[in-house]
Amino acid sequence: MKELLSQKVLQLKPSGIRKFFDVANEIPGVISLGVGEPDFATPYHIREAGIRAMQSGKTFYTANSGLCNLREEICNYTERRIGLTYNPNNEILVTVGGSEAIDIALRTMINPGDEILYIEPSFVSYLPCIVMADGIPVPIELKAENQFRLTGKQLEDVITQHSKVLILSYPNNPTGAIMEKSDLMELAEVIKKHNLLVISDEIYSELTYGREHVSIASLPGMKDRTILINGFSKNFAMTGWRLGYVFAHKEIMEQMTKVHQYVIMCAPTVSQYAAIEAMKNGEQDAAYMRESYNQRRRYLYHELNRLGLPCFEPEGAFYMFPDIREFGMSSEEFAMDLLDQEKVAVVPGNAFGESGEGFIRISYAYSIDELKEAFMRIERYLRKKREAGNDIKRNRLLAYTTKTNITKI
Amino acid sequence: MENGLSEQILKVLENNSRLTDQEIAIMLGVSEEKVHMEIADLESTHIICGYHTLIDWDKVGYEDVTAFVELRVTPQGGDGYQKLAEKIKEFSQVVTLYLMSGAYDFLVMVRGKNLKEISLFVSGKLASIEEVQSTTTHFTLTKYKELGVDFDMGRPDERMVVTP
Numbered sequence: 001m002k003e004l005l006s007q008k009v010l011q012l013k014p015s016g017i018r019k020f021f022d023v024a025n026e027i028p029g030v031i032s033l034g035v036g037e038p039d040f041a042t043p044y045h046i047r048e049a050g051i052r053a054m055q056s057g058k059t060f061y062t063a064n065s066g067l068c069n070l071r072e073e074i075c076n077y078t079e080r081r082i083g084l085t086y087n088p089n090n091e092i093l094v095t096v097g098g099s100e101a102i103d104i105a106l107r108t109m110i111n112p113g114d115e116i117l118y119i120e121p122s123f124v125s126y127l128p129c130i131v132m133a134d135g136i137p138v139p140i141e142l143k144a145e146n147q148f149r150l151t152g153k154q155l156e157d158v159i160t161q162h163s164k165v166l167i168l169s170y171p172n173n174p175t176g177a178i179m180e181k182s183d184l185m186e187l188a189e190v191i192k193k194h195n196l197l198v199i200s201d202e203i204y205s206e207l208t209y210g211r212e213h214v215s216i217a218s219l220p221g222m223k224d225r226t227i228l229i230n231g232f233s234k235n236f237a238m239t240g241w242r243l244g245y246v247f248a249h250k251e252i253m254e255q256m257t258k259v260h261q262y263v264i265m266c267a268p269t270v271s272q273y274a275a276i277e278a279m280k281n282g283e284q285d286a287a288y289m290r291e292s293y294n295q296r297r298r299y300l301y302h303e304l305n306r307l308g309l310p311c312f313e314p315e316g317a318f319y320m321f322p323d324i325r326e327f328g329m330s331s332e333e334f335a336m337d338l339l340d341q342e343k344v345a346v347v348p349g350n351a352f353g354e355s356g357e358g359f360i361r362i363s364y365a366y367s368i369d370e371l372k373e374a375f376m377r378i379e380r381y382l383r384k385k386r387e388a389g390n391d392i393k394r395n396r397l398l399a400y401t402t403k404t405n406i407t408k409i
Numbered sequence: 410m411e412n413g414l415s416e417q418i419l420k421v422l423e424n425n426s427r428l429t430d431q432e433i434a435i436m437l438g439v440s441e442e443k444v445h446m447e448i449a450d451l452e453s454t455h456i457i458c459g460y461h462t463l464i465d466w467d468k469v470g471y472e473d474v475t476a477f478v479e480l481r482v483t484p485q486g487g488d489g490y491q492k493l494a495e496k497i498k499e500f501s502q503v504v505t506l507y508l509m510s511g512a513y514d515f516l517v518m519v520r521g522k523n524l525k526e527i528s529l530f531v532s533g534k535l536a537s538i539e540e541v542q543s544t545t546t547h548f549t550l551t552k553y554k555e556l557g558v559d560f561d562m563g564r565p566d567e568r569m570v571v572t573p
Contacts, residue, residue: 021571034571295436302435
């Protein structure tokens, strides 16, 4: 059967997360720190708006680009939050989650052979979406010592005459990294110099701690070349509603809307009505959730330090990405072993690209009590590993001394 | 920021008073000493009035009865309501006491072993207070939520174990 199928699809690797999920899901009593979605249910007033929409029979298709009212509200919200003005009539499209926006943006821009630069480690969909759209994926390996930020120099180093699009995703999943305005300015210079387009996936934009989120689209000369993606999943705890949106220059948007129109028709109508409520009256909810995540973030960071797992202090999203290389295991082995020994599920870093190898992703979209329990288990696990490691070292040392003694004789 | 600290501490403690000073300090990104001093201050000024545990006694099998009693009293001037309240709150059966706007004056939450005990308390102690004109007693049947906490078993985490 397989030979009948698309080679392009056959060659895609299944998501590393999927594989791990299948195992973790089978084990009872697992404490999971592996989830990439908020632990809050959607705020009730937003759910109610969805219920009202259903009750009043709002069950038809909407305009391809989304409800007019919703587009206006999203534009207002975006102007309030990041100071960017978009035209609700021709520069915005409501999508089925941020994921659809990534896909249609890439399909709209790529000609076969175009090189698409993307940061790594990053969200699992960029690479396969690039491949499916016939682009050539060019990962840019980010460094823990740079706090997983992308530097102008790193970007400059990978640019060729075929480079067309740079995908950025800050605040970042899985590292929790953010980019400050000065970092973005440096990038913008290189981007403009080489006439690149940017897909900026800012789905975690409400979740930065101690610093306001800055969009690269807000920098001088960047708006027209940036496809800005955002959504409701993380910022308003609405993952299951499958609703996102994308802004772009009207010429790009016109083409992107064609892809959306033929593939999706329109985003779910009930979700769109609920989203209007989120845009109008949801900022307080977002602020409350942000404060709560921030407390857990500080707690988790403190715990990682206490356990001696190297990790920079992340300032966005709800993830930490500690370094586990001292244990001499691959991140998959480590995650599997931790799951097996202590029933704690974390995501192996290589699920987010090869450069995530040696790291694990820990989500703090959990209550403090759950984090406490999980870290008690992780502490026990690390202690055992380190003791075992010391034994091995001691034995090696012993073997070495014995051997040298023998040679002396 | 400094002003916000006591408020932040209160919010954290309101949800979980079992957190240690150290844990609160970590969560709020301040020193443990600061948290300690702030809480001591909140306690001494009686902003923090106590640390209690929210218990669903029904699940333990206790058959205590709770009632809300509406008290209508003769109109009071000056500190009359305050004085009356001081009288009423002295009874150990009175769990909660509010002065209300509207059709009656005081709302008294009363707890007792059974209906009879509460009835006797209301008629014998509350109704006999000179200023009290009338009482209406409502017995609670089921408690669903108290102080923002759902008395149900809590929702299970419906998220998948691992997601991107």
